[in-house]
Amino acid sequence: MDMSEAIVLAGSAIGAGLAMIAGIGPGIGEGYAVGKACEAIARQPEASGAVTRTMFVGCAVAESTGIYGLIIALLLIFLKPFT
Amino acid sequence: MKYIYMLAAFAIPKFLEGPGELNVTGPKIITSFQIGSVTINFTETIILEWIVMAVILGLCIFLTRDLRVRAVSKRQVIAEMAVEAITNLVRDTMGKRWLWFTPYIATVFCFSVFGSLLSLFGLRAVTSDFSVLLSWAAVTFVMITVTKIRYNGLGGYLKGFADPIPVMLPINILSEVSTPAAMALRHFGNIAGGGIITALVYYGLANLSRMIGLQVPILTVGLPAVLSLYFDLFADFMQAFIFIMLTMVFISNAGPADDEPEPESEPGPEEISENAA
Numbered sequence: 541m542d543m544s545e546a547i548v549l550a551g552s553a554i555g556a557g558l559a560m561i562a563g564i565g566p567g568i569g570e571g572y573a574v575g576k577a578c579e580a581i582a583r584q585p586e587a588s589g590a591v592t593r594t595m596f597v598g599c600a601v602a603e604s605t606g607i608y609g610l611i612i613a614l615l616l617i618f619l620k621p622f623t
Numbered sequence: 624m625k626y627i628y629m630l631a632a633f634a635i636p637k638f639l640e641g642p643g644e645l646n647v648t649g650p651k652i653i654t655s656f657q658i659g660s661v662t663i664n665f666t667e668t669i670i671l672e673w674i675v676m677a678v679i680l681g682l683c684i685f686l687t688r689d690l691r692v693r694a695v696s697k698r699q700v701i702a703e704m705a706v707e708a709i710t711n712l713v714r715d716t717m718g719k720r721w722l723w724f725t726p727y728i729a730t731v732f733c734f735s736v737f738g739s740l741l742s743l744f745g746l747r748a749v750t751s752d753f754s755v756l757l758s759w760a761a762v763t764f765v766m767i768t769v770t771k772i773r774y775n776g777l778g779g780y781l782k783g784f785a786d787p788i789p790v791m792l793p794i795n796i797l798s799e800v801s802t803p804a805a806m807a808l809r810h811f812g813n814i815a816g817g818g819i820i821t822a823l824v825y826y827g828l829a830n831l832s833r834m835i836g837l838q839v840p841i842l843t844v845g846l847p848a849v850l851s852l853y854f855d856l857f858a859d860f861m862q863a864f865i866f867i868m869l870t871m872v873f874i875s876n877a878g879p880a881d882d883e884p885e886p887e888s889e890p891g892p893e894e895i896s897e898n899a900a
Contacts, residue, residue, distance in 0.1 A: 593868075600865040604805055607812035614819055 562609025739859035760803035817854030
């Protein structure tokens, strides 16, 4: 492996790690949403079905930015687009 | 019993040998056709999709055979429960005027769930191929656009892009295009990412048990199964549900709101909670 290829590989690996920083946002956001949903269910147990459904959809939407980060990281690790 | 021995005789040597080289690729290409300058790949995914379609069709035929009004069979109860659940979901989410959408929503849900659950059988999940999700999202995109044009007219649809001020035009176009792209990427990322993470954990555990000198990769028992419970069962149902949920929400938002209010006889939950508090 020559030097330039090694540098590209190292850059890809570091980039994959940096891309996964995107996981922080969804983590905080989903935790907040689930906490609020727990509060809502505690206040109105009879509405738990609707609250849970709404929470899951909201979580899934909030998760998408994290998923984009994951896709970028996986692309960088496995497909190595720059080598 | 004989089959269990046969299965064990097949599976145990494979387990002892551990995973080989780990490589992550797209679906296998079986043959490819050349039409003009376009290459069309006939991939693994297409065959698996036909298998999924056959399974769903078989299940439907099995569940709806000899339906009766009285003395219903267990099969019929299951079929009625499924149809009722999906109809209620569509009615609650989209409103009464969109009830004709139920078959499409049910189809997408079944296809997504069964396509993802293929990974339980060691096959490649249909939904870990991005083109599948992109085509579903494209169908949703067409439906959203058609609904908008139907209710606002072509002029109203085009004018919607320059809303509220014409400067917003690029942003509106971007948000229109990003809707299906985000839907497809979310589903794809969850399923494909889950598969890759499970494969990585399995590979890592096999290598770890080899590193500490075990001949048999015994560490691979346990943890991958728990991960599979999340990534294969929970995530599959969740993503299928979210995909249909977003489809329903986007399509019903494209049209006008349901103007007939639902009959509500009981006191709303807010009043009860206020009294309790």
